[in-house]
Amino acid sequence: MTVFAKTSASKKTLKTLIDVMEKKGIEYIDFDIAINDQVKEFEHPKGTVRQNVSMWVSQTKEAQEEKKPKFFVANGRANYTDGKVTIVSKDVVKTGTIQFDDSQTEAAQVLPEDDGLPF
Secondary structure, three states: OEEEEEEEOHHHHHHHHHHHHHHOOOOOOOOOEEEEEEEEEEEEEEEEEEEEEEEEEOOOHHHHHHHOOEEEEEEEEEEEOOEEEEEOOOOOEEEEEEOOOOOOOOOOOOOOOOOOOOO
């Protein structure tokens, strides 16, 4: 299985993550990454941006149930796949097939208005 994706994160977002980690004494952060088969388009001063990859700070089950907003770290695009995805869980491996639109361009970073990190 191979999927390559490119994401972009701003210095402001990364600094926020580091500041919160240092304040709370955290050494590592877990991230969730979604690669979607539908492409979102955004207008940017440099032209239309297409993206289908998002990365955010992982949430606890309680935060998900409370529908707390995700803290998005990066957005981007998948730029290669062999069409197969292997899902790894504790004791099961599942394989499936995915397909992406080949016409994607550079990614735009969409930042949250606040620094409401879930940790």
